[in-house]
Amino acid sequence: xxxxxxxxxxxxxxxxxxxxxxxxxxxxxxxxxxxxxxLGLIVVYPVAKVIHDSFYSMSIFxxxxxxFIGFANYADALRDPDVWRAVRFTLALCIVTVPGALLVxxxxxxxxxxxxxxxxxxxxxLLLPWALPLAFSGMIFAWFFNTEYGVVNDLLRRxxxxxxxxxxxxxxxxxxxxxxxxxxxxxxxxxxxxxxxxTIPRSLYEAAELEGxxxxxxxxxxxxxxxxxxMMVALIFRTISALQSFDIPxxxxxxxxxxxxxxxSILINTTAIEYMDVGYGSALAVLLFLLSMAVSxxxxxxxxxxxx
Amino acid sequence: MLTLPLRWIAAAVLLVNGFFPALWILLTSFKSDAELAHTxxxxxxxHPSLSNYLHAFSDQPLLLFLGNxxxxxxxxxxxxxxxxxxxxxxLTRLQLRHRGLILxxxxxxxxxxxxxLLVPLFEIMRGxxxxxxYGALILPYAVxxxxxxxxxxxSFFQQVPRDLENAAMLDGCTRLQALYRIVLPLxxxxxxxxxxxxxxxxxxxxxxxxxxxxxxxxxxxxxxILLYQGEFSFPWPVISAALVVAIVPVAILIILxxxxxxxxxxxGGIKG
Numbered sequence: 001x002x003x004x005x006x007x008x009x010x011x012x013x014x015x016x017x018x019x020x021x022x023x024x025x026x027x028x029x030x031x032x033x034x035x036x037x038x039l040g041l042i043v044v045y046p047v048a049k050v051i052h053d054s055f056y057s058m059s060i061f062x063x064x065x066x067x068f069i070g071f072a073n074y075a076d077a078l079r080d081p082d083v084w085r086a087v088r089f090t091l092a093l094c095i096v097t098v099p100g101a102l103l104v105x106x107x108x109x110x111x112x113x114x115x116x117x118x119x120x121x122x123x124x125x126l127l128l129p130w131a132l133p134l135a136f137s138g139m140i141f142a143w144f145f146n147t148e149y150g151v152v153n154d155l156l157r158r159x160x161x162x163x164x165x166x167x168x169x170x171x172x173x174x175x176x177x178x179x180x181x182x183x184x185x186x187x188x189x190x191x192x193x194x195x196x197x198x199t200i201p202r203s204l205y206e207a208a209e210l211e212g213x214x215x216x217x218x219x220x221x222x223x224x225x226x227x228x229x230x231m232m233v234a235l236i237f238r239t240i241s242a243l244q245s246f247d248i249p250x251x252x253x254x255x256x257x258x259x260x261x262x263x264x265s266i267l268i269n270t271t272a273i274e275y276m277d278v279g280y281g282s283a284l285a286v287l288l289f290l291l292s293m294a295v296s297x298x299x300x301x302x303x304x305x306x307x308x
Numbered sequence: 309m310l311t312l313p314l315r316w317i318a319a320a321v322l323l324v325n326g327f328f329p330a331l332w333i334l335l336t337s338f339k340s341d342a343e344l345a346h347t348x349x350x351x352x353x354x355h356p357s358l359s360n361y362l363h364a365f366s367d368q369p370l371l372l373f374l375g376n377x378x379x380x381x382x383x384x385x386x387x388x389x390x391x392x393x394x395x396x397x398x399l400t401r402l403q404l405r406h407r408g409l410i411l412x413x414x415x416x417x418x419x420x421x422x423x424x425l426l427v428p429l430f431e432i433m434r435g436x437x438x439x440x441x442y443g444a445l446i447l448p449y450a451v452x453x454x455x456x457x458x459x460x461x462x463s464f465f466q467q468v469p470r471d472l473e474n475a476a477m478l479d480g481c482t483r484l485q486a487l488y489r490i491v492l493p494l495x496x497x498x499x500x501x502x503x504x505x506x507x508x509x510x511x512x513x514x515x516x517x518x519x520x521x522x523x524x525x526x527x528x529x530x531x532x533i534l535l536y537q538g539e540f541s542f543p544w545p546v547i548s549a550a551l552v553v554a555i556v557p558v559a560i561l562i563i564l565x566x567x568x569x570x571x572x573x574x575x576g577g578i579k580g
Contacts, residue, residue: 027483028402031394035414035454038391042451043417046428053427108325111318120566122319125326127562127569132330133512135530136551140329143336143544151332154349187326188573195574244421247514251534265423265515272427273519285424292421 047289053282066279073283082259083284086267093178093249093263094242100182101238102231105189112190113197126194129187138251141180142167145252167253170260177249177261184248185241189234196230197223239295243288264288330555337361337548344544360549364536367543370550372525373532378557380442380528381510384449388457388506389499391450396461397487401473415455422448426519433520440523448516453506460505460575464498465491501572504565511558529554 054073056066077083112122129137144151145166153163166172200223208218246265249255255262255270262270268288272281336344338356364370395414399407433444468491476486492499514530522531533554536547562569 024402024483028398028404031398031402032410033394034391035395035458038387038447038451038454039414039417041432042429042448043420043425046425046432047420049428049431050424108322111322114315114318116319122322123566123570124563125322127566128326128330128559130573131508131512131558131562132555133514133530135512135514136533136555137329139533139547139551140333143542144329144332148347149344149349149544151349157348183325183329191570191573195570240421244423246423250514265421268423269426269515269519273430278427281427285427288421289424292424296416 050282050285050289053279054286056279058279058282059277069279073280074287076280077283077287082262082267083287085259086262086264089174089261090243090245090264092174093181093245094239096178097181097185098235098238098242100178101185101189102234104182104186105234106193106227106231108186108190109193109197112194126187126190129184130191132184134184134247135251137184138180138248141176141183141248142252145172145176168257170257173253173257173261177252180248180252181242181245185238189238192234193227193230196227200226236295236298240292243292243295264291330559333548333551336545337552339545341543341545360545361553363543363546364549364553367546368532368535368550369524370532370553373527373529374553374557376442376526376532377511377528377554380445380449381507383442384446384453384510385503385506387446388450388453389461389503392454392457392461392502393487393492393499395454396458396465397491399458400462400465401491414458417451417455422452422515426515429516430519438520440521440526442521442526444520445510445513445517445528448520449506449510449513452513453502453509456505456509456572457502460502460572461495461498463575464495464501468494497568500565501568501575504561504569505572508558508561508569 053066055068055070057069057072058066108126112126116122132140143149145153147153147163147165147168150166152166156163164172166176204222204226205218208222213221244265245263246269249261249263250266253261255266264284265288268281268284271277271284275281335351335353337360338353338358339350340355340357340359343350343354395410398404399411404410429448430439433439433447436443438444438447472490472494473486476490477483481489512530513528517528517531521527533547533550536543536550
């Protein structure tokens with residue numbers, strides 16, 4: 001059920017208490033208070049702080065206190081080759097892993113939607129990758145792609161191909177990180193799409209069959225259009241989390257070799273936490289959340305229009 | 309519709325994709341170091357032994373990490389359920405101005421990249437004296453799960469007949485008592501579903517745990533497991549054993565409650 005249906009379906013009864021009823025309003029205040037306090041402390045205040053800090057020079061190594069420097073941090077960021085490399089790598093990761101996870105997820109959902117005799121192993125096969133922590137998935141895939149002892153190189157050797165040092169060569173490292181990310185995230189996409197598939201009435205397929213549609217045609221003209229809303233939800237959420245990639249690249253390559261696989265999140269963590277360059281790190285953080293907000297505003301707009 | 313061999317292939321694809329990585333570390337956890345260094349690599353352990361599990365518990369305080377993860381996940385789940393119950397009830401049962409706006413704000417929060425908030429969160433936690441304590445993780449984890457839990461709870465609250473609540477209030481219950489005595493117990497499956505999702509989210513988190521709570525005594529599993537790696541050595545059989553131990557609690561949860569987890573995920577449709 002989506003937010004919109006939730007909002008529409010449920011209209012609190014107006015007869016019992018009028019809008020602005022004192023007891024209702026004050027009860028609502030108290031009920032919403034814990035959530036509001038949590039959000040204020042953990043999101044609203046930190047966001048304000050990050051924006052504020054991004055206009056200051058606040059390095060642990062500077063002798064004076066924080067100094068207001070306007071947009072200087074942003075100007076530095078735009079000139080910083082490390083930032084551009086991290087932006088390029090993060091975007092490349094999005095461009096490969098988001099469509100990748102959607103395609104693999106769609107394939108898995110279609111397979112899982114067959115009338116299996118035993119449903120639980122199928123469901124579990126989709127749930128386990130979802131429940132496996134990202135950091136663990138990264139470690140396991142780093143092991144798969146290990147030069148000497150990895151499964152992938154074992155298969156290559158058996159096929160007569162020389163082993164590849166996946167995690168030591170930038171382009172192969174990128175590929176390995178993409179594969180690990182697609183594996184880890186496609187099962188969540190599959191679960192969302194499976195729920196979508198199960199809402200498509202059988203009668204539509206029967207009608208398509210009566211009219212002589214092939215499997216492909218009924219997939220193309222019945223399944224895909226009806227699955228679009230679920231695909232959109234998966235697409236937007238996947239894009240937002242791909243922009244924030246941290247765990248898998250960190251666990252697989254720690255951003256190496258030579259910082260080639262450093263994502264924006266890893267760069268922010270290195271700058272602000274390890275080098276304690278708070279002002280500059282904050283400016284980078286603002287750039288990342290502007291990127292994320294651009295994507296999430298798409299979702300929020302759809303949410304408001306009621307198409308999700 | 310599919311012919312038999314195709315069905316087998318489809319089943320194999322699903323199962324290999326879902327289980328191979330977990331199966332591989334399970335197999336590795338029974339191998340010896342010597343066997344691991346052997347090329348070509350062996351797939352099945354030649355002399356399966358449990359010694360890696362003993363090492364996993366003795367090389368690092370794995371039991372402590374497990375306990376820490378469990379405490380953090382459990383406490384943040386309780387906190388998020390408490391906050392989400394209030395919010396879900398207010399949003400579904402009370403007259404509220406700007407209901408749409410409140411819900412949207414709640415969801416927008418879920419989209420905030422944690423990496424961007426690392427520095428202020430670090431400072432807030434230091435200010436509150438919570439750095440390297442469970443508290444530093446419990447608060448942000450509760451927030452991360454808040455939107456999903458609120459959506460799941462709201463969809464369950466709606467299904468509780470209002471007449472039951474009204475009857476309770478006619479009998480002298482206040483609204484709050486009606487919530488705790490009638491609505492919440494009747495929505496127990498929803499509370500449970502939301503709780504599982506929040507628990508798994510907290511159990512899995514890594515970035516904040518690495519930054520806000522990395523002290524030896526309080527660190528959680530994902531951070532603790534990194535410690536098994538030496539500077540240049542990766543004792544994979546021991547790491548695998550530790551990973552298996554770390555995955556088992558969540559695996560049990562999803563095996564027992566798979567339908568509930570799936571329905572929660574698709575209702576909350578939030579995090580991936």
